[in-house]
Amino acid sequence: MTHRFDTAAPGGQAPRILAEAHELVGAAARVFGRDEYARTLLADCEFRLREPLRVALAGSIKAGKSTLLNALVGQAVAPTDATECTRVVTWYRDASTPTVTAHAADGARANVIVRRGSGAHGLTFDLSALSWDAYGPREVDHLEVGWPSAALAQTTIIDTPGTSSLSREVSLRTARLLTPAGADGNARGRSAISAPGADAVVYLLRRLDATDVSFLEQIGAGAGGAGPLGVIGVVSRADEIGAGRIDALHSARDVAARFAGELERTGLCQAVIPVAGLLAFAASTLRQPEFAAFEALSTVPAEDLGIALLSADRFARADIALPVAPELRAQLADRFGLFGIRMATMLIRLGVRDSSSLAAELAARSGIEELRSVLEIQFGQRAEELKAHSALSTLNRILSAYPGTEADRLLPRVRARLADVHGFTELRLLGRLRTDELPLPPPVLADLHRILGGTGVAPHLRLGLPAEADPNTLRTAASTAVRTWRARAAHPLADQSTATACRAAARSAEGVLAELPR
Structure with a gap:
């Protein structure tokens, strides 16, 4: 089952904002007709006004970004094992056929070999034998995955490397994507102009520390109004907070409330939602043999099953007497986690009788539906405004870099649109409502x-x-x-x-x- 964000404009305001942005970008293109660098940046502005909304998944290393991406798309499209491909920015777009392409900084491209993994790991992208062209090997700048998906037809999702990676260069790749002034905030001159790669951000938190707050401040639209306008926080891997117990998500909600309270003082997130990404993805791809296994496990006395579920290794041991083969038990632990197994067997004991009903119940308890609802309200229903804000913010930076030219005539109009568009005002106010007290x-x-x-x-x-x-x-x-x-x-x-x-x-x-x- 796949979902999409509803990007239909509720009224006339959003189309007008988009039309004005198109007009201003077109006027700037005529001004800079002979400047190749400015023309390239303006072409990107024009393209992003026509393409789907760009939403980036960001957070510390091992926060569960790729697993959450798979859950949102409803398919195993992103590698979740720790391979080289998780160290580069990866764009997931809708396409008629599945393709994975590596891009170098100089524009060169190479096809990537895709291998099907096992269990919860889904796909693996093999970057070890890329064939660029006659000019020799290159470093991968980013990956682009094309995949047939109703969700990706509405929203381009960008999976980013961990912000707390041991490699500073890996962490900087995410910062460069999301911060328009460069990762260090010290961009100078025309050649340093860059555009924020995302229109909105879903930031995954496992704990709220100074690194998370600092990065949220860095990407926030409050810093000059140039960053992504929408930021949603997710307490990721929520099922692990309660050590996989049946009440794990209750504990995660308490943690999310605490994170939200701490972020209220800064207004850095518009909402904070707990999500068990592994369970959400497993629920969307639940198979009949897995349902049959849960049915069999639900017949085991609760105390005996609880002892078997003290750890994933113990649950899969061959010498533990359970009515499910050890290999299938290992697969269940890999795909659903201990929390998911406990939840599934409990629901079957309470009366769930088929795999589709169990999948729906597990998805509801994973938090993914609540996240989708928030994303639709905060991002999907304001897609045109978010895209226009990204384009106009970039246009503002381009025009500011060319003082004493015809750009001076356009700049006041662009800044007036950024300041006066009421949709932007609403989004900023919603993000600050709690902060302002x-x-x-x-x-x-x-x-x-x-x-x-x-x-x-x-x-x-x-x-x-x-x-x-x-x-x-x-x-x-x-x-x-x-x-x-x-x-x-x-x-x-x-x-x-x-x-x-x-x-x-x-x-x-x-x-x-x-x-x-x-």
Whole structure:
């Protein structure tokens, strides 16, 4: 089963933003018609406005990025074993046939041999015998994987090397992809202009340390507004937090709440979600023989099965008397983990009777559905705005590097779009709502979060009404919201931050009103 982010624009604002970005990039291309370097950068801006949203998976080494990618796509497309390919940036795009291509920094390409792994390891990309061309061997700059997938048709996913790798160069590859000013923030001159490779980021956390906070600050859009506008945190490998116990995800939710609380002070993430990536991927690819094995294991007394599940090695031992062959037990431990085995057998004891029902139950308990929902709301429904922000931020940097030219005429228009586009304002406010600690009652803060699009950008979601609400009801609610938020913004006791947020809410309500049919 595969899923995709819904990138349909809820109203007229997103297409207008995209059209304005296209117009400004085109105008800049005419200005720099003879500058090959600027033309190349502008062509990339134009291309990313037309292609799917780019979402990068980032985090420390062994955080589970490749496993989460496989779970989101619903297929084993990313290698999860520690091989050379996990040390380079890998782009996953939709394609008619599966292909894997290695790219060098000078533009050379080479086909990569793909080997099918066993168990949870999926594929392996063999980079040991690349055939570049007559000019000899090169270092791999990045990999590009083309794969037929409904999920990748809507979203290009970028798997990045670990940010805490022992190799500084490996860690810098991720920083260079996500930070527009270069990994050290000291880019100088026209030749150092670069564009952020992603429009949004899913950052995987196993623990929240200074390295994670520093990297989130580095890639955050708050630093000059140039980085990716959307950042979602994921407490990855959540099933391991509770040592594989049946209540592991409850423990993971407590950890996620603590991480979210600590990140609230900086506003670096728009949400923090616990996910058991291994279980999520295994659930999406559950096989009938595996279901039969879980059925057999569910007949074992709980105490005896619990003793067998003290460790993966013990569970797969041939001298442990269980109604499943040791080889299949080892496969179950590899694909589902101890938590997944405990969860699957418990669900069957509670009445789950077929493999499709078990897969759905395991997926729901893995946290992947909650993550998909957050990604759809924060990224999918705002895809056009996120892409436009990336393109305009890059265009701003290009024009700033050419002072005293016709670029000076375009620069104010670009900066005005970055400052005035209300969708950008909403995204920044949603990321800062908790941080600002606005002196508003909790119900009012909930209304503010909703009207800014925090639960979805459709008019009825912003207004807190049912999906079947008629246009007159929506119009009345939107008009009331405009008046209410304007009054709150004008309240004499409202501080500057509160007044700014309330004015933004009023403008969001006005946008809803403008979208409704007269």
